Amino acid sequence: MNHIEDEYEGVDGTKLYYQAWIPETPKAVVxxxxxxxxxxGRYKNVANQLVPNGYLIYAHDLRGHGKSxxxxxxxxxxxxxxxxxxxxxxxIKQKHSNLKIFMLGHSMGSGIAMYFTKKYESLLTGLILSGxxxxxxxxxxxxxxxxxxxxxxxxxxxxxxSGVDPQLLSHDPAEVETYKNDPLVHxxxxxxxxxxxxxxxxxxxxxxxxxxxxxxxxxxxxxxxVMTGTEELKDAFTVSDLTYIEYExxxxxxxxxxxxxxxxxxQDLTDWxxxxx
Numbered sequence: 328m329n330h331i332e333d334e335y336e337g338v339d340g341t342k343l344y345y346q347a348w349i350p351e352t353p354k355a356v357v358x359x360x361x362x363x364x365x366x367x368g369r370y371k372n373v374a375n376q377l378v379p380n381g382y383l384i385y386a387h388d389l390r391g392h393g394k395s396x397x398x399x400x401x402x403x404x405x406x407x408x409x410x411x412x413x414x415x416x417x418x419i420k421q422k423h424s425n426l427k428i429f430m431l432g433h434s435m436g437s438g439i440a441m442y443f444t445k446k447y448e449s450l451l452t453g454l455i456l457s458g459x460x461x462x463x464x465x466x467x468x469x470x471x472x473x474x475x476x477x478x479x480x481x482x483x484x485x486x487x488x489s490g491v492d493p494q495l496l497s498h499d500p501a502e503v504e505t506y507k508n509d510p511l512v513h514x515x516x517x518x519x520x521x522x523x524x525x526x527x528x529x530x531x532x533x534x535x536x537x538x539x540x541x542x543x544x545x546x547x548x549x550x551x552x553v554m555t556g557t558e559e560l561k562d563a564f565t566v567s568d569l570t571y572i573e574y575e576x577x578x579x580x581x582x583x584x585x586x587x588x589x590x591x592x593x594q595d596l597t598d599w600x601x602x603x604x
Contacts, residue, residue, distance in 0.1 A: 328378050335418045337390055337397075338410040344394035345387035345415065348374040352381060355427045355452070355604055356419055359386040360412065362434030362458070363525070364400060364491065364514035365506075366393025372582050373431075376593040382600060383426065385419050387411075389436075391521075393511045401484055401518040405528045408439045409446060416450060429600060431455040434554060434579065438463070438528045445535045453542040453603045455596065458579050460547075461556030463529040475522035483520035491515070495552055496580045498588070529554075533563035542568040544599045546592060548577030548584070570599060 329349040334342050346367055357377060361367055367386035374384045390397030390411060402408055412430075419428065430451050432440030437459035444454050478485050491514045493503050506512055543566055547557050561571050572595055577584050581592045 328374075334395075335387070335414060337414060338407060341390050341411075342396045343387050343390060343411060343415070345385060345418075347386075348378045348384040350378045350381050350383060353383040353423065353426060354381040355429060355600065356383045356385060356423055357455075357600070358412070358416060358419060358428055358430045359384060360430070360432040360436030360439050361386065361389065361392070362436050363517070363521075364392070364489065364512055365509075366511045368393070368511065369506075369509075370433075370582065372589060372593065373596075376597060377600070380597050380601070382597075383423065385415070387415050388511075389439075392513075398484065398518075399513055400486075400489075400516065400521055402521050402524060405439070405442055405524045409443050412439060412443050413447060416447070427452040427604065429453045429455060429603075431457065432459070433457040433582070434459070435463070435525055438525060438532060441532050441536060442528065444539060444541070448539060448541055451541055453544070453600070454539070455544045455546070455599070457546045457581060458548070458551060458554055459529075459545060459557065459560060460551075460554035461529055461533060461559045463525045463554060472523075472526050475519050475526055478519035479523035483518065485519045486516040487519070487522075489514055489517040489522075491553070495578055497578055497583045497585075498576075499583065499585045502580070502583045529560075533560055536560070536563050537565045539564065539566050542566065542603050543570070544596070545569070545571045546581055546595065547571075547573050548579055548581050549573050549575040550577060551579045553579040568603075
């Protein structure tokens with residue numbers, strides 16, 4: 328497995344860090360979008376599973392996240408994230424013009440992936456959504472919604488508690504501690520604009536996914552309390568090729584759960600990709 332690190336330019340010239348895990352003989356690309364407050368380096372379990380099976384993984388740090396430039400946990404609009412992903416897609420395609428590209432988005436990244444698909448569906452071979460739902464933030468989201476909607480226009484960079492509880496991400500104590508102590512993870516505060524863009528974006532996603540035609544895989548932990556309303560989002564899809572898998576007892580970060588549990592999740596992901604090549 329070869330590993331590379333580089334950067335590309337976002338829509339306004341913001342420098343965005345990315346990395347790729349490359350198999351000897353790639354058969355397809357997975358463009359991965361991480362979740363709120365984290366970064367691309369937290370998806371090594373995905374890379375360790377998919378790369379030996381021939382999948383080339385490209386993942387970047389969203390603006391204001393990880394090693395990328397931009398104000399911490401802030402974005403002007405959902406479309407800014409989408410267009411950053413388009414630039415990243417173009418960067419990948421220039422290097423691998425002969426390979427099909429799947430998009431995988433986790434949590435906040437799943438929202439970005441859905442809006443990317445709305446605009447650029449024809450570019451993708453398939454869409455994978457992990458830890459997705461209609462309501463961003465679960466119970467904490469109800470509080471954030473009032474704050475974010477009110478402050479987004481007048482004080483968009485005002486910060487408030489995100490409500491994220493690391494204990495609800497994984498049953499693996501080591502993963503939770505790694506998350507809490509990671510210097511590139513900034514989960515305690517969220518800006519008003521980012522909060523509102525995500526809350527609004529997920530709630531309105533049910534209005535756009537019914538138009539999708541590409542194959543879709545949804546993977547979700549059965550005890551995920553970070554994102555809620557998954558059934559409402561799932562029921563909004565009308566694609567004939569929709570696979571929905573809920574894993575009993577698992578929390579939000581299904582790819583970072585205990586090894587005995589994530590093994591099943593990652594194998595299901597691999598099998599679905601293989602089926603849709």
